[in-house]
Amino acid sequence: MKFAGRKLLLMGSKAFRQKRLPVMVARKVDEAISRQMKIIVGEVPGSCRLFQDYLVSKQYTNVLVGHAKSIRYNAGEWKTKQYGGTVSEREHNMIRECDSAIIIWQDSSGVIAENLEILKRAGKPTFLYEYDSTTGKGKAGWLDEKRLYDKYWYWKEKLKKRRELTRKQR
Numbered sequence: 001m002k003f004a005g006r007k008l009l010l011m012g013s014k015a016f017r018q019k020r021l022p023v024m025v026a027r028k029v030d031e032a033i034s035r036q037m038k039i040i041v042g043e044v045p046g047s048c049r050l051f052q053d054y055l056v057s058k059q060y061t062n063v064l065v066g067h068a069k070s071i072r073y074n075a076g077e078w079k080t081k082q083y084g085g086t087v088s089e090r091e092h093n094m095i096r097e098c099d100s101a102i103i104i105w106q107d108s109s110g111v112i113a114e115n116l117e118i119l120k121r122a123g124k125p126t127f128l129y130e131y132d133s134t135t136g137k138g139k140a141g142w143l144d145e146k147r148l149y150d151k152y153w154y155w156k157e158k159l160k161k162r163r164e165l166t167r168k169q170r
Contacts, residue, residue, distance in 0.1 A: 004100050
């Protein structure tokens with residue numbers, strides 16, 4: 001598998017506090033840079049800061065920092081865009097805008113799990129780095145279309161439909 005399109009999303013767990021990007025992830029970012037992809041990156045602590053710091057070290061300028069209400073971090077003084085008023089809106093809108101993604105997922109975080117499901121169901125090529133903080137081990141690979149990343153996905157979808165019905169009935 002490979003990246004598709006021209007816009008790459010970099011996103012991940014804020015709990016990921018390593019000193020540098022995992023080598024496998026850095027290689028994929030380098031691949032996107034060599035393709036001159038527009039990179040959309042978040043601004044929260046953790047993996048998004050690592051992504052930003054890495055892009056600065058590469059002197060890459062084709063970057064857009066996505067945020068919700070306010071911007072917390074912009075290492076390269078790149079252009080910014082408000083993708084919504086809440087974190088959830090921001091992430092869903094950033095996912096909608098991208099063609100491909102690189103995601104760092106620590107300890108099966110529920111927020112990232114939901115984002116992985118959205119990316120998978122949208123058919124967007126996604127390179128995933130999974131990190132387990134209890135073992136200190138990580139593994140990387142492309143999103144598996146057969147795997148269920150968010151164990152609550154179907155329950156959440158059912159609740160959304162129920163809420164929509166209730167709104168329509170009012």
